[in-house]
Amino acid sequence: MHTEITQPFRFGPFRRRRPIRDLTFRNGFLVDLPPWAGGDADKLVARELKLWLKRRVRRDVKEIAADYSSRFGLAPRSIRVADFANGWGSCGAEGNILINWHLVFAPKKVLEYVIAHEVAHLRHRSHGPPFWDFLRTIAPDFEASKAWLDANQGSLSAEFLGS
Template identity: 35%
Template structure:
């Protein structure tokens, strides 16, 4: 039952749709109880998850049945943004252009609407990503401190991750985790996500009491949720 890690499979998305090559990544999981599909926005491919003893043909059958949905979702993804000179990256919801200046000092830093990156060109992408992560942690830490003080709660630790399906999380031990990609979202969107997770330090659920705490911390709940639904996949396409 060996599976290829990834491959391109020709799908027929419908009567009027021409056959299209679809990038597919196969994944076998001991926890899976059924075949499932999901779109990996970062990689621009569909991931097919199979239970351990399920044959590849079951995944192919599901892909064929949902070919139109799969191709619609993949086609709707924004183009991938490579961290390279001239590329445009959002910071706080505002576009910033990457400029390489090998003679500059300081790694990577903001100058107006430009991200200036020093050093050798082969290190540029890493330096930009390191800068974005550091900026995300700085902004998130400031918001966490303010919201935690407002609710009278204690944060055990703050971590940054690069998740695909969750922008933030709160562990039972009081550790908060956030996607570093939130640094690209407008400040009021970031504020909502931080308020959401800090509120979980009082209510580790989504009860009315939890949402009441969120409302005391931020007024951007619905707008931020809408923004992340509409624009979140674009953030995953950066880097």
């Protein structure tokens, strides 16, 4: 099940009376560093948190894609998560699907829409009417997720992690 990152989240249990440092991230993460943490500890915590988020969304992407593949008989050659400068997903000519890991910050329905969009490209390469008709078969309510993504794409940044 997709973990939506929408509420404060404490990363790592530390045993101490008072934290020396607090890191408050824009998307609700609060990390208290222990007194013995060095000057680069915030970067190390951010790197570990980024890795955890990528693993989390990778698992979700694979589960959702496997469901679509079994239901619609369309199996990608490979499916991976990646860093994108622009865009949310891609489907190469050989059937390799890439999904932007920043979608971990989106509602599950939005992640499902992006994956459905790329899976639909396995059958229809272009964005013509047959593509949109088939996408509607996979994700009947995709318009709401597409609209959410268009309206909120700026909030799906991981800049707070130094990326």
